[in-house]
Amino acid sequence: MSKGRVTSGMRPTGSLHLGNLLGALDNWVRLQDEYECFYFIVDWHALTTPGGGDAVGFENVAFLRTRVKEMAIDWISAGLDPEKSSIFVQSHVPEVAELHLLFSMITPLGWLERNPTYREMVQGYKIESPSYGLLGYPTLQAADILIYKGDFVPVGRDQEAHVNMTRDLAQRFNSLYGKDVFPITKALLTEVPKVPGLDNVEKKMSKSTGSYIALSDDAGATTGKIKSMFTDPQKIRKDDKGHPDGCVVFAFHGIYNKDEVLTVRSECEKGARGCVDCKMQLAERMNMALGPIRDKRMELESKPKVINEILRAGAEKAQGVARQTLQEVAEVMNLPPKEIF
Numbered sequence: 001m002s003k004g005r006v007t008s009g010m011r012p013t014g015s016l017h018l019g020n021l022l023g024a025l026d027n028w029v030r031l032q033d034e035y036e037c038f039y040f041i042v043d044w045h046a047l048t049t050p051g052g053g054d055a056v057g058f059e060n061v062a063f064l065r066t067r068v069k070e071m072a073i074d075w076i077s078a079g080l081d082p083e084k085s086s087i088f089v090q091s092h093v094p095e096v097a098e099l100h101l102l103f104s105m106i107t108p109l110g111w112l113e114r115n116p117t118y119r120e121m122v123q124g125y126k127i128e129s130p131s132y133g134l135l136g137y138p139t140l141q142a143a144d145i146l147i148y149k150g151d152f153v154p155v156g157r158d159q160e161a162h163v164n165m166t167r168d169l170a171q172r173f174n175s176l177y178g179k180d181v182f183p184i185t186k187a188l189l190t191e192v193p194k195v196p197g198l199d200n201v202e203k204k205m206s207k208s209t210g211s212y213i214a215l216s217d218d219a220g221a222t223t224g225k226i227k228s229m230f231t232d233p234q235k236i237r238k239d240d241k242g243h244p245d246g247c248v249v250f251a252f253h254g255i256y257n258k259d260e261v262l263t264v265r266s267e268c269e270k271g272a273r274g275c276v277d278c279k280m281q282l283a284e285r286m287n288m289a290l291g292p293i294r295d296k297r298m299e300l301e302s303k304p305k306v307i308n309e310i311l312r313a314g315a316e317k318a319q320g321v322a323r324q325t326l327q328e329v330a331e332v333m334n335l336p337p338k339e340i341f
C-alpha cells in the first residue's frame, strides 16, 4: 500500500557524481518500495542558467541530449526501477508548461524576488542579466510537482525551504478557486551522508569545482582520484601521528568502509597506518561498492533503445496523470472548453 506520491527531479547539467548518488539517488531507490514515485530529468530547468564549458545551459545546449541520456543511464544503473517508478524527461510532458503558465498568473512577483536560492544562483553563476525563466523557476518547479499531485518531495535538511513555494502556490490556487485541487506538498526529510569534495573535507562534492568522482568513472579513474585526495598535510611518514577528521580519505572510509572505520581512525592517530595503504584500501572498498552500478551502466550504454522505451513509457504514464490534473484545473478556473456554445 503506497504512502502517497513522491516527485523529484534533477537538472541534466553535467555528469552525476558520488554526491548525487549518496545524497539523492540512493534515497530515491529506497522510496520506490513505499511510495508511488515520479522521477524526472528537468531539461527545461537546465536552461534557466547560461551554462558554459562542460555545463549545459541556455547558452550551451550542445550536450543537452547527451546529458539527458547519461542521466537516465546513471539513474537506472543506480537502482531506479521503471517497474516501480515513472522515470521520464520533463519536456516530454508538455502539460507541465501549460500549468506553469497558469501558475505564473497567480504567483506574486515578491515571492520570486525574495527567493534566496534565486539570489544565490545569480551570484554563484555570476549572471549579469538574469532571465525571466530563472526568476520564475520556483513556479515551474511547483508545476512539476503539483501536476502529478505530489504529496512529498525528498530533500535534505538544508533544502526544506525549496518546497515552501510549491506549498504556498497550492494553497493559493485552492483558496482562489474554492476547491482542493492540489495537495499541500510536504518535504520528506532524509538524513544523507556528507559527501566531501576530493580536495577539501569541509566542502561538498560538486561538479562546478571539478573535484568529484563521477558515476561514469571506471575503477582505474576512481583509484587515480583517490590517490590525489587531500589528506592530513602533517602526516608525511607512516609513523607520523595523523588527524583523520581533516582528511578526505577518512571521510570516505566512513561511507564505504564502515566496518573498519574505527580501526582506520585509531591506526592513523597512533601512526600505525600510512596514507598510501590507506588510500589503496579505500579504493578497493569503493570500487567493490560501485562495481554493480558500472556493470549496469555498460550494459545500458549498449542498449539505447531500452532507455528510450523506459523514458517513453514513463512519460506516457505521467502524461495521463498530468492531463487529468489539467482538466480539473480548467474546470475550477472556468477555462472555456473547445465546444463553448
Ligand code: SF4
Pocket (backbone or CB within 6 Å): 231, 232, 235, 242, 243, 244, 247, 248, 249, 250, 264, 268, 269, 273, 274, 275, 276, 278, 279
Ligand atoms: S592514514 Fe588515512 S586517515 Fe590518516 S591521514 Fe592518511 S589517508 Fe587520512
